Amino acid sequence: xxxxxxxxxxxxxxxxxxxxxxxxxxxxxxxxxxxxxxxxxxxxxxxxxxxxxxxxxxxxxxxxxxxxxxxxxxxxxxxxxxxxxxxxxxxxxxxxxxxxxxxxxxxxxxxxxxxxxxxxxxxxxxxxxxxxxxxxxxxxxxxxxxxxxxxxxxxxxxxxxxxxxxxxxxxxxxxxxxxxxxxxxxxxxxxxxxxxxxxxxxxxxxxxxxxxxxxxxxxxxxxxxxxxxxxxxxxxxxxxxxxxxxxxxxxxxxxxxxxxxxxxxxxxxxxxxxx
Amino acid sequence: xxxxxxxxxxxxxxxxxxxxxxxxxxxxxxxxxxxxxxxxxxxxxxxxxxxxxxxxxxxxxxxxxxxxxxxxxxxxxxxxxxxxxxxxxxxxxxxxxxxxxxxxxxxxxxxxxxxxxxxxxxxxxxxxxxxxxxxxxxxxxxxxxxxxxxxxxxxxxxxxxxxxxxxxxxxxxxxxxxxxxxxxxxxxxxxxxxxxxxxxxxxxxxxxxxxxxxxxxxxxxxxxxxxxxxxxxxxxxxxxxxxxxxxxxxxxxxxxxxxxxxxxxxxxxxxxxxxxxxxxxxxxxxxxxxxxxxxxxxxxxxxxxxxxxxxxxxxxxxxxxxxxxxxxxxxxxxxxxxxxxxxxxxxxxxxxxxxxxxxxxxxxxxxxxxxxxxxxxxxxxxxxxxxxxxxxxxxxxxxxxxxxxxxxxxxxxxxxxxxxxxxxxxxxxxxxxxxxxxxxxxxxxxxxxxxxxxxxxxxxxxxxxxxxxxxxxxxxxxxxxxxxxxxxxxxxxxxxxxxxxxxxxxxxxxxxxxxxxxxxxxxxxxxxxxxxxxxxxxxxxxxxxxxxxxxxxxxxxxxxxxxxxxxxxxxxxxxxxxxxxxxxxxxxxxxxxxxxxxxxxxxxxxxxxxxxxxxxxxxxxxxxxxxxxxxxxxx
Numbered sequence: 001x002x003x004x005x006x007x008x009x010x011x012x013x014x015x016x017x018x019x020x021x022x023x024x025x026x027x028x029x030x031x032x033x034x035x036x037x038x039x040x041x042x043x044x045x046x047x048x049x050x051x052x053x054x055x056x057x058x059x060x061x062x063x064x065x066x067x068x069x070x071x072x073x074x075x076x077x078x079x080x081x082x083x084x085x086x087x088x089x090x091x092x093x094x095x096x097x098x099x100x101x102x103x104x105x106x107x108x109x110x111x112x113x114x115x116x117x118x119x120x121x122x123x124x125x126x127x128x129x130x131x132x133x134x135x136x137x138x139x140x141x142x143x144x145x146x147x148x149x150x151x152x153x154x155x156x157x158x159x160x161x162x163x164x165x166x167x168x169x170x171x172x173x174x175x176x177x178x179x180x181x182x183x184x185x186x187x188x189x190x191x192x193x194x195x196x197x198x199x200x201x202x203x204x205x206x207x208x209x210x211x212x213x214x215x216x217x218x219x220x221x222x223x224x225x226x227x228x229x230x231x232x233x234x235x236x237x238x239x240x241x242x243x244x245x246x247x248x249x250x251x252x253x254x255x256x257x258x259x260x261x262x263x264x265x266x267x268x269x270x271x272x273x274x275x
Numbered sequence: 276x277x278x279x280x281x282x283x284x285x286x287x288x289x290x291x292x293x294x295x296x297x298x299x300x301x302x303x304x305x306x307x308x309x310x311x312x313x314x315x316x317x318x319x320x321x322x323x324x325x326x327x328x329x330x331x332x333x334x335x336x337x338x339x340x341x342x343x344x345x346x347x348x349x350x351x352x353x354x355x356x357x358x359x360x361x362x363x364x365x366x367x368x369x370x371x372x373x374x375x376x377x378x379x380x381x382x383x384x385x386x387x388x389x390x391x392x393x394x395x396x397x398x399x400x401x402x403x404x405x406x407x408x409x410x411x412x413x414x415x416x417x418x419x420x421x422x423x424x425x426x427x428x429x430x431x432x433x434x435x436x437x438x439x440x441x442x443x444x445x446x447x448x449x450x451x452x453x454x455x456x457x458x459x460x461x462x463x464x465x466x467x468x469x470x471x472x473x474x475x476x477x478x479x480x481x482x483x484x485x486x487x488x489x490x491x492x493x494x495x496x497x498x499x500x501x502x503x504x505x506x507x508x509x510x511x512x513x514x515x516x517x518x519x520x521x522x523x524x525x526x527x528x529x530x531x532x533x534x535x536x537x538x539x540x541x542x543x544x545x546x547x548x549x550x551x552x553x554x555x556x557x558x559x560x561x562x563x564x565x566x567x568x569x570x571x572x573x574x575x576x577x578x579x580x581x582x583x584x585x586x587x588x589x590x591x592x593x594x595x596x597x598x599x600x601x602x603x604x605x606x607x608x609x610x611x612x613x614x615x616x617x618x619x620x621x622x623x624x625x626x627x628x629x630x631x632x633x634x635x636x637x638x639x640x641x642x643x644x645x646x647x648x649x650x651x652x653x654x655x656x657x658x659x660x661x662x663x664x665x666x667x668x669x670x671x672x673x674x675x676x677x678x679x680x681x682x683x684x685x686x687x688x689x690x691x692x693x694x695x696x697x698x699x700x701x702x703x704x705x706x707x708x709x710x711x712x713x714x715x716x717x718x719x720x721x722x723x724x725x726x727x728x729x730x731x732x733x734x735x736x737x738x739x740x741x742x743x744x745x746x747x748x749x750x751x752x753x754x755x756x757x758x759x760x761x762x763x764x765x766x767x768x769x770x771x772x773x774x775x776x777x778x779x780x781x782x783x784x785x786x787x788x789x790x791x792x793x794x795x796x797x798x799x800x801x802x803x804x805x806x807x808x809x810x811x812x813x814x815x816x817x818x819x820x821x822x823x824x825x826x827x828x829x830x831x832x833x834x835x836x837x838x839x840x841x842x843x844x845x846x847x848x849x850x851x852x853x854x855x856x857x858x859x860x861x862x863x864x865x866x867x868x869x870x871x872x873x874x875x876x877x878x879x880x881x882x883x884x885x886x887x888x889x890x891x892x893x894x895x896x897x898x899x900x901x902x903x904x905x906x907x908x909x910x
Contacts, residue, residue: 070700084638086893105683113676121735126672188808195668199596202669219742227813
């Protein structure tokens with residue numbers, strides 16, 4: 001029996017499989033990818049994750065299908081001692097591979113950079129982010145300590161509250177900092193993550209678009225109750241937020257007076273174990 | 276060449292009296308001096324901090340005492356093994372033995388021995404033991420995660436287990452392939468009679484054993500809460516169990532650096548005549564690349580941990596923000612070591628796969644130069660990507676596009692390796708022996724690890740996945756799927772050469788299939804858990820993730836069970852049945868398989884002259900060629 005044209009056969013299998021699988025992945029898997037549409041940033045992440053998955057699918061199929069093909073077709077007959085062809089390379093194929101993979105990763109990096117610099121992507125961007133969204137931004141300071149988050153609102157007399165509520169469709173400027181060790185402020189539904197470093201003001205932007213309950217978790221190991229350092233927050237209407245923050249100001253009026261004045265970071269005392 | 280002029284003759288074994296053997300420099304003396312040094316250090320530490328002598332059964336908070344105890348203990352241990360004999364003899368002008376214990380029987384495995392083949396087997400067993408300790412920690416971690424609130428071991432023990440598992444695996448397994456297989460086979464593959472620095476070679480092994488023991492001892496001192504990354508200022512805040520971590524990683528760093536240096540010197544200077552760079556076995560190239568990383572990355576780790584130790588003892592504030600220090604400094608320094616570290620784990624795996632494929636496919640290695648440039652490219656680039664671990668940390672935020680670019684570019688040289696694997700499989704005559712199965716599993720696992728890495732390298736996507744179980748799944752696919760699978764490939768491929776015994780085929784295949792299936796069944800769901808918002812290193816999690824976590828835990832137990840099958844295979848095949856292996860069961864043309872088993876102490880009667888690379892398959896010459904001829908007279 002004549003040797004089939006493996007090259008043509010495999011390429012056909014791969015191209016067909018990619019043409020079928022990639023749209024399926026985008027259409028079926030795309031909508032359920034994290035973290036949902038809780039904010040502009042979260043929706044952006046869904047788009048990014050879908051794009052990356054769509055680009056990864058043909059690559060995954062190329063290698064996996066090739067491995068399966070090779071395992072099935074290129075076998076040593078049972079008990080055989082046959083030698084394969086003594087081919088040591090294919091300069092043209094190698095060049096094509098290098099060019100294609102380089103273009104692929106360069107386009108990925110360019111895409112990621114553009115998406116990051118659009119709105120900061122909900123990631124902690126340090127004390128002076130390169131890109132600052134225009135318009136009014138609600139200032140919220142996230143203060144992490146072992147093992148809870150509290151929130152200060154400098155525009156509302158610097159009141160500090162134990163749970164977070166945010167108005168919908170309002171750009172929020174989060175100033176994340178810590179009083180002791182490194183924590184990380186992670187709101188899954190809002191697509192925000194920013195490390196809380198002692199003495200550092202780490203700024204992230206988020207614009208919630210959906211009224212819902214969201215999770216707040218610490219995502220940087222911070223000691224024994226790291227796993228228990230979570231809370232729920234709410235995205236509410238602007239009116240409900242105005243009512244809520246007025247209530248909080250009244251409720252914590254006495255505490256606000258004795259709080260440290262609002263600053264972007266609070267440098268902790270050196271902690272020492274043995275004196 | 277210096278190796279060829281070395282004397283062939285061997286002094287006859289000297290029988291020592293029982294007393295001489297007991298009080299000589301051996302493991303017993305080492306343990307005695309190690310324990311003695313430990314208590315001496317403990318005592319001095321308490322004296323200089325103005326506290327009275329207390330026994331180690333009582334946990335107190337004296338970091339100075341514990342750090343000194345560990346350091347004195349290690350020095351005592353090494354002196355007891357006999358590492359001081361040679362330098363002291365040389366200092367006193369006395370004649371010193373160039374070789375240690377190379378002629379003794381089974382005893383040479385239990386002490387300082389300068390035979391690279393003995394050190395290789397010491398490494399394999401020693402690292403294997405700590406690999407199982409680390410694996411046991413993983414089993415306990417998964418037991419705790421059967422419940423969504425801490426029940427079984429509690430949050431404090433849980434963090435200690437997480438820290439010990441991560442640190443043990445990342446520390447000990449850095450030498451997982453280089454320790455046993457590079458030490459044993461690099462000299463054989465390059466036609467040398469020994470390593471460049473045999474005494475340093477032994478030192479790297481015994482340092483690692485001392486380190487592993489010290490890390491395990493952290494359970495007596497309250498454990499440490501930081502995981503393997505040891506981030507400040509949590510590090511500074513932790514109880515004295517943290518000091519075990521510091522000393523462990525510092526010793527591992529020293530061991531790695533010396534191991535890399537020794538490999539570099541050996542490969543550069545001791546190749547047989549005719550073994551040009553373009554004929555070097557690809558595994559040796561991988562060892563060379565890994566060694567470069569080890570030599571350049573490990574010193575940063577040692578320096579960083581020294582600073583952390585100073586912070587904990589004499590109240591410096593390198594990393595303490597209240598005193599003007601910066602936790603960012605620690606993160607930067609740690610990952611400057613930490614990212615090359617993960618390639619130290621991955622590169623030897625590339626080498627094993629590319630070395631074994633030609634043997635089992637009966638084809639020359641496809642794209643040899645591409646594979647070499649891939650490895651060297653990874654080596655170079657791995658020093659320019661470390662801040663991708665800090666994308667959301669707020670450090671150097673404006674540099675994130677650069678690190679995104681460099682991280683994604685590193686997948687280009689990694690892609691070379693995949694192309695070479697695929698090219699070698701093309702129209703091959705593949706035999707699916709157990710080592711080959713592990714190599715194919717590597718291709719699948721590392722592919723998933725690499726592709727998930729693309730999500731992590733993209734800042735917007737990383738915002739979801741950073742610090743979550745997604746990362747955990749990613750690096751288990753690259754490290755366990757990349758390093759441990761090739762580690763087993765190497766064991767099944769080379770242990771028949773090292774021991775002269777063959778593995779039970781059926782148990783080996785059971786081990787492979789159970790390990791491969793349960794590995795994927797454990798770590799694939801972790802991608803989903805991470806994407807559903809489960810952070811790493813937590814002992815409690817959202818109740819809606821409970822079902823998937825139970826599935827993962829059960830798969831992990833099956834994965835653990837597959838390791839027991841491996842252990843049973845080792846005991847059954849190498850201890851109980853002891854069927855002799857064929858001289859060259861895989862019909863390999865590589866130099867090490869042309870030597871008799873067991874390999875003579877001096878390896879080569881005559882240093883061979885090499886006239887081709889060892890991948891001369893697929894030619895009409897058949898298996899007799901091999902590209903190896905005895906050296907002509909006068910070389």
